[in-house]
Amino acid sequence: MTGIHLHINGAAIVDDVPPRLSLADFVRERRNLTGTHLGCEHGVCGACTVLVDGEPGRSCLVLAVACDGRSVETIEGFAGDPVLAALRRTFHQHHALQCGYCTPAMLITARDLILRKRAGSEREIRDGLAGNICRCTGYTNIVTAIAEAAQEIGKEAANAQ
Amino acid sequence: MPNDQYGIGASLLRKEDARHLHGRGQFVADIKLPGTMDVGFVRSPHAHARIRSISVPPEARGRVFTGSDLPRIKPIRITSQSSGAKAPAWPPLATDKARYVGEAIAVCVAPSRGEAEDLANSVAVEFEVLDAVVDAPRDMRGSRHLIHEQWGDNLYIERVVEGGDIEAAARAAEVTVTRQFRMQRQSGAPLEGRAVLACRDHRLDEVVVYSSTQTPHTLRVALGEFLDIEARRIRVVAPDVGGGFGPKARLYPEEIILAALALELDHPVRWVEDRGEHLLTAAHTRDHHYKVTAYADRQGRILGVDSEIVVDAGAYGLWPQGPYQEAAMAARNLPGPYTIANYRARHYTVATNKAPLGPYRGVGRPGACFAIERIVDEVAWAVGRDPVVVRAENMVRSEEMPFTTVGGMRLDNGDYPQSVRLCAELLDLPGVRARQQKGEPDGRLIGVGFAAFAEQTAHGAAEFVARGAAIIPGFESCTARILPDGSVVLMVGIQSHGQGLETTLSQITAHELGIDPARISVRHGDTESTAFGFGTFASRSMVMSGGAVARASRLLRDKLCRIGAHLLQCDPAQVRCGEGAVLGPQGSVSIAEIARVAHLRMDGLPPGVDPLLDATATYEPAIGTGVFSYATHGAVVAVDPETGFIQLLDFAVAEDCGTMVNPMIVEGQIRGGVVQGIGTALYEEIPYDESGQPLAGTLADYLMPGAAELPAIKIGHLHTPAAATEYGMKGMGEGGAVAPPAAIANAVRDALAALGAPVGAEVNETPITPRRVLAAIRTARETAAKA
Numbered sequence: 001m002t003g004i005h006l007h008i009n010g011a012a013i014v015d016d017v018p019p020r021l022s023l024a025d026f027v028r029e030r031r032n033l034t035g036t037h038l039g040c041e042h043g044v045c046g047a048c049t050v051l052v053d054g055e056p057g058r059s060c061l062v063l064a065v066a067c068d069g070r071s072v073e074t075i076e077g078f079a080g081d082p083v084l085a086a087l088r089r090t091f092h093q094h095h096a097l098q099c100g101y102c103t104p105a106m107l108i109t110a111r112d113l114i115l116r117k118r119a120g121s122e123r124e125i126r127d128g129l130a131g132n133i134c135r136c137t138g139y140t141n142i143v144t145a146i147a148e149a150a151q152e153i154g155k156e157a158a159n160a161q
Numbered sequence: 162m163p164n165d166q167y168g169i170g171a172s173l174l175r176k177e178d179a180r181h182l183h184g185r186g187q188f189v190a191d192i193k194l195p196g197t198m199d200v201g202f203v204r205s206p207h208a209h210a211r212i213r214s215i216s217v218p219p220e221a222r223g224r225v226f227t228g229s230d231l232p233r234i235k236p237i238r239i240t241s242q243s244s245g246a247k248a249p250a251w252p253p254l255a256t257d258k259a260r261y262v263g264e265a266i267a268v269c270v271a272p273s274r275g276e277a278e279d280l281a282n283s284v285a286v287e288f289e290v291l292d293a294v295v296d297a298p299r300d301m302r303g304s305r306h307l308i309h310e311q312w313g314d315n316l317y318i319e320r321v322v323e324g325g326d327i328e329a330a331a332r333a334a335e336v337t338v339t340r341q342f343r344m345q346r347q348s349g350a351p352l353e354g355r356a357v358l359a360c361r362d363h364r365l366d367e368v369v370v371y372s373s374t375q376t377p378h379t380l381r382v383a384l385g386e387f388l389d390i391e392a393r394r395i396r397v398v399a400p401d402v403g404g405g406f407g408p409k410a411r412l413y414p415e416e417i418i419l420a421a422l423a424l425e426l427d428h429p430v431r432w433v434e435d436r437g438e439h440l441l442t443a444a445h446t447r448d449h450h451y452k453v454t455a456y457a458d459r460q461g462r463i464l465g466v467d468s469e470i471v472v473d474a475g476a477y478g479l480w481p482q483g484p485y486q487e488a489a490m491a492a493r494n495l496p497g498p499y500t501i502a503n504y505r506a507r508h509y510t511v512a513t514n515k516a517p518l519g520p521y522r523g524v525g526r527p528g529a530c531f532a533i534e535r536i537v538d539e540v541a542w543a544v545g546r547d548p549v550v551v552r553a554e555n556m557v558r559s560e561e562m563p564f565t566t567v568g569g570m571r572l573d574n575g576d577y578p579q580s581v582r583l584c585a586e587l588l589d590l591p592g593v594r595a596r597q598q599k600g601e602p603d604g605r606l607i608g609v610g611f612a613a614f615a616e617q618t619a620h621g622a623a624e625f626v627a628r629g630a631a632i633i634p635g636f637e638s639c640t641a642r643i644l645p646d647g648s649v650v651l652m653v654g655i656q657s658h659g660q661g662l663e664t665t666l667s668q669i670t671a672h673e674l675g676i677d678p679a680r681i682s683v684r685h686g687d688t689e690s691t692a693f694g695f696g697t698f699a700s701r702s703m704v705m706s707g708g709a710v711a712r713a714s715r716l717l718r719d720k721l722c723r724i725g726a727h728l729l730q731c732d733p734a735q736v737r738c739g740e741g742a743v744l745g746p747q748g749s750v751s752i753a754e755i756a757r758v759a760h761l762r763m764d765g766l767p768p769g770v771d772p773l774l775d776a777t778a779t780y781e782p783a784i785g786t787g788v789f790s791y792a793t794h795g796a797v798v799a800v801d802p803e804t805g806f807i808q809l810l811d812f813a814v815a816e817d818c819g820t821m822v823n824p825m826i827v828e829g830q831i832r833g834g835v836v837q838g839i840g841t842a843l844y845e846e847i848p849y850d851e852s853g854q855p856l857a858g859t860l861a862d863y864l865m866p867g868a869a870e871l872p873a874i875k876i877g878h879l880h881t882p883a884a885a886t887e888y889g890m891k892g893m894g895e896g897g898a899v900a901p902p903a904a905i906a907n908a909v910r911d912a913l914a915a916l917g918a919p920v921g922a923e924v925n926e927t928p929i930t931p932r933r934v935l936a937a938i939r940t941a942r943e944t945a946a947k948a
Contacts, residue, residue: 020275029273034191035184037403039352040436044860047352075184088182092174095829098659100181101188101352101403122873129868133860135352135404136659138832139868 004068008033009077017064023057024048026064027074035075035104039133046132049105050074056112075104082156083111086149096145098136106132110146119150168672169888172825175664176678177657186401189356189371190433197358197429200422201277202415203267203284204442205259208295208514208853209306210288212257215267218283225284227267228254231421235387237412239483243629246318246485249309249512251477253387253414259288260308260476261516262855263441268418270430293853297473297511298450308476308512317474317484317510322492324567325503327456330465334456338539343926344528344902346448346473347845348857349521350865353403354439359419360429367394370420374399375410375656376696379632381688383412383480384420395420399686402658406837407520408444409658410698411479437858444519445847448473449491449528455536456503461544461551465503468495468532474510475517481632484510484518489628490525493568497533498577498615498791499555504567514853520698522837522898526614534612534903535925538910542921548907549585549611552793553578556613559881569627571786572615575881577793580815583877584611584793587813593797597912605799607810608912612903613793618818618892619704623785634695636781637705641670641713643721643774645760647741647753649674649681651710654694655702656686659833660894661826662702666710668822669887673714674721675739676752692777700892703822704788708780708887716776724755727767784885790893792816794835794900796908802916802938805931807843807909811872812901817879818893819886824878827893832874834897840866842902846928902927913938920944 001016008031017026024041027033027050039045041060048059051073059072078084087107090096097103106129113119113128125143134142167173180186203215203225217225228234236250255266269280291306294315303314331337358371368390374380377397385392402409415432422430434443450471456464470491474484492506537555541548556577557564565571588609597607617624622635640652651666667681684690694706718738725743726733728750735746742749756774758765763772782788797811814831821827844864848856857863882889909929913922922941924933 018275028190032193033184034188035186037188037353038190038433039354040860042436042859042861045352045436091182092178095175095825097178097181098661098829098833099352099404100177100186100401100659103181103186104184107182126868126871131867133352133865133867135350135406135837135865136833137829138834138836138874139871140832140873141829143868143873 002065004065006067006069007071009073019063019065021064022060023062023064023067023072024059027059033074033076037101037104039101046109047102047105049108049132051108056109075108083114083153086152087111087145090145090149094141094145094148096137096141102132102134106134106142113146114150114153119146122147167668167678169668169820169822171668172823173664173668173678175661176667177661177663188353188401188403189358189373192358192371192400194358194360194429197431198270198272199274199277200419200430200432201269201274201281202265203269203281203286205255205262205264205266207259207288207290208262208293209291210259211291212255212259212266213287213289216285221280221283224271224280225267225269226422228252228256231425233388234417234421235389237387237480239478239480240631241483241485241629242631243318243485246483247312248483249477253417261514262853263438263516265414268422270422270426274433293514295513295515295849295851295853297513298471301471301509301511308514315512317478317512319509320489322506322568323504325465327465327467327503327505330456330503333464335459336457336540336543337454338536338543339454340536340539340925342451342453342532342535344447344449344531345846345927346445346515347841347847348440348863349406349408349444349446350439351404351406351409354434354436355409355413355415355443356433357416357419358429358431359423361423361427367396368420368423369396369398370416371398371400372416373402373409375402375405375658375698377656377686377688378654378693379481379695380412380416384417387417388420397688399656402656405658405697406522407524407698410696411444411519412481436860440847440858440863441855442516444479445475445516446518446521447528447841448518451528451532453532453536455540457540457544459544461540461546461554463499463501463540463555466496466501468506470506470508472510473513473515475513475515477517479517479519482630486628487518487525491529493570494526495529495533496566496568497530498557498572498613500557501567515849522834522895526616526899527838527841527902530612530614530899531903531906531927535906538610538907549581552611552613553581570615570617572789573784573883573885575791575817576879577613577791580791580793580817580879581611581613583815583879584795584813587815587875587877588795588797588811601799605801606912606915607797607799608908608910609795609797610904610907610911611793611795612900612907614896614899615789615791616700616896616899617787618700618790619782619886620699620787621781621785624787635785636779637709638692638694638777638779639706639709639713640692640775640777641710641717643717643752643756645756647751647756649676650684651681652684652691653706653710654691655697655706657697660697660702660830661823662706665703665822665826666707669707669710670714673711673718674752676741700894704782704886704890704892705780707822707890708782709778711887712778712780713776716778717774720774721752721755723767723770724758725750728755728758728765782886788819788883788886788891790816790818790891790896792896792900794904796901796904798905798908798912800909800912800934805934807929807934809839809870809872813875814897815877815879816896817881819881819883819891820889822890828876830894831876831897834895835874835901836866836871838898838901839871839905841927842905843928905929909934916941
């Protein structure tokens with residue numbers, strides 16, 4: 001067992017974990033944050049994407065012990081985040097989810113694309129989603145939803161200036 | 162009384178979305194029960210081997226269970242009604258012999274999945290390795306080591322489907338075209354794998370099994386049968402299910418084993434499949450071999466088709482329907498939407514040392530469509546006419562319907578040739594041809610291809626009886642209940658896992674009762690709260706369950722009207738439901754008020770009317786052979802002749818599924834299906850080597866379509882309501898996955914026509930990988946050089 005201190009969704013957490021425990025299993029099994037989903041557990045499908053120190057990462061490939069001193073954001077976080085709120089709205093309006101299994105990670109990835117200004121065109125969005133598999137939707141509506149959220153956020157940013 | 166806002170035909174936004182958008186969905190692995198232990202399996206590393214011994218280290222005893230440690234488990238048995246069908250008994254934990262890589266041999270219980278896997282690694286199994294059977298066409302009549310020794314061969318079943326006079330068609334033919342086609346083995350690969358959580362409930366004296374399944378009620382039937390306990394003592398819950406697509410519509414050994422462990426150990430046990438297990442052991446799909454000969458006249462009118470179909474079904478048949486339906490459906494659907502009069506299909510379902518084959522979106526038909534649609538194009542090439550024209554000319558015309566194809570499918574209605582024309586319009590065919598003529602600056606070759614199909618949906622008893630099915634999923638059920646405050650609960654026997662049925666079924670009740678769908682809950686997936694139903698598969702739930710919801714809602718409507726009329730002091734014939742109330746000639750009474758009377762103030766009920774607003778109804782469509790959606794798919798590709806790489810430039814679907822309850826959801830289903838079909842066409846494959854080792858064990862080897870390699874999918878609709886269903890609905894869940902392999906292969910054929918002329922290069926095997934494209938180009942060039 002190894003002691004770790006980290007922040008999850010803003011809350012300070014202290015725990016003892018086996019060295020081989022992944023971050024995904026840590027948040028799911030120990031913190032009951034089950035919105036982080038496991039689709040392949042080898043870093044391809046992207047369903048387990050969370051933010052580690054603000055950067056999207058595969059929580060199935062990151063060990064919990066490697067997150068000592070770091071800050072993790074899961075889909076259960078993002079309280080008051082305007083980009084995620086816009087994405088939730090446009091995903092709903094454009095039927096960008098079916099079974100919902102890929103959705104939390106898809107939202108986190110999409111939010112990152114918008115914040116990095118990598119959601120300006122269909123091509124950009126599609127390339128940006130290369131690491132997130134959706135088996136249900138065929139992606140068309142996901143791309144539309146992200147494009148619309150990006151536009152909304154862009155307009156708000158322009159108005160704020 | 163259609164309601165534009167939320168009734169039938171409205172693109173009502175989904176009730177399901179909110180929980181998933183907030184990460185609050187509840188999948189099996191998300192359910193926490195105190196004291197739960199995880200399990201891992203000891204699985205066979207060999208495709209075909211006798212098990213000599215299983216050694217469990219002393220420190221692992223009591224935590225590792227073999228078949229002999231769980232004697233209550235009976236072998237899985239299929240009871241096909243087809244004569245001559247062979248049905249091997251399948252012990253959920255192999256005891257004598259392993260017949261595919263990944264077959265379960267022992268189960269290990271530990272506090273975490275990792276520790277369970279450590280335990281599994283400590284178990285030593287001694288094998289005597291046998292020759293593996295991996296080549297279905299070669300080995301179906303026999304092999305050195307038979308898979309099921311008592312059979313004398315490796316054939317589950319062989320059959321012939323015939324109509325007309327194929328020999329006469331052969332004699333009359335002016336053009337004869339023969340091709341071999343191959344659709345490789347693949348996985349359904351829902352993003353959530355299988356998962357089972359089982360526990361005992363002592364208060365209710367039952368075992369509760371949470372499973373990521375499409376069919377909770379039939380799973381309960383199976384658990385009762387194979388664990389020998391009464392159904393009343395089993396509850397099955399399918400919570401949120403992260404995609405199904407067919408593979409989760411079958412019983413798995415793991416479900417039986419987990420339930421048996423829960424009974425044995427008296428603490429909850431959980432198995433969460435990893436992706437390697439899924440690719441190894443969850444139902445595989447497709448794996449079809451075809452040899453097809455088309456006989457045609459000089460105009461390309463197809464006189465007859467002769468075919469041989471071999472389906473490689475793996476080592477066992479999955480309960481309940483066994484391995485038989487894949488080849489049978491391919492054989493009966495191969496004549497497609499065409500008027501072909503003379504037909505013969507010899508079909509063979511073969512046992513091999515591979516994982517069992519099961520249903521996957523399209524079942525049998527993507528292969529059949531690939532075979533017939535490729536051969537239609539080759540006939541067009543052979544007679545020198547446009548495949549678009551030849552295809553439309555061979556189709557059943559609307560004035561000929563209902564039309565029973567030579568394969569025995571009763572096509573009910575629609576305008577098939579119009580779907581070809583509409584699809585060509587959506588792709589701007591003249592524009593694509595102009596671009597093709599002009600040539601690409603980078604040397605890539607442009608091609609366009611089409612493929613059409615008619616999809617049997619919502620088939621009732623007649624179809625399943627004709628198939629010799631072990632069980633007959635010919636109906637669905639709904640209990641509709643209005644609670645004392647006037648809110649509504651629909652309890653249905655299907656399971657919704659992305660199809661949006663919580664939304665669309667509430668639209669039906671909203672339509673019938675004139676109430677807002679926001680006042681309606683849909684409960685599904687739990688044997689405790691729903692009447693028996695078969696589940697969600699075979700493009701059936703909207704028509705079947707929707708029909709049951711309509712009928713149950715009407716029973717409630719009639720009772721609401723009787724009570725409402727009494728309260729309004731008028732005749733029941735003078736009232737109707739609407740705007741959340743019963744409306745009379747002079748005034749109205751809200752459904753909430755009627756519900757209050759029916760439950761809390763029975764003194765307000767009319768004489769002879771019982772309290773409660775609770776109705777259960779079943780539904781089978783008026784035609785048991787199904788109603789047929791249809792579509793033409795079109796693909797535009799750019800093929801690099803140097804690398805063999807294919808880029809999909811455009812894809813369009815022109816389809817007709819009758820009345821659409823929720824067009825937004827229909828289009829979502831189409832696009833999702835199409836992209837799975839594109840996966841079949843271009844990427845997805847589980848190859849096996851000669852020793853029966855599967856070669857795709859991760860998503861790095863098993864390629865699924867991603868957003869980056871896909872175009873937006875265009876959709877055009879035709880509207881021909883079915884006569885035999887409620888509201889004219891037709892099922893449509895699977896069709897999207899049926900035609901893309903054929904359309905894309907035809908487009909690649911079109912692109913490569915210039916190479917190796919006059920023969921042209923064809924790829925008649927999916928997935929159409931760069932390697933296969935380059936091989937086809939090489940073959941065509943060699944053939945041209947020899948000529």
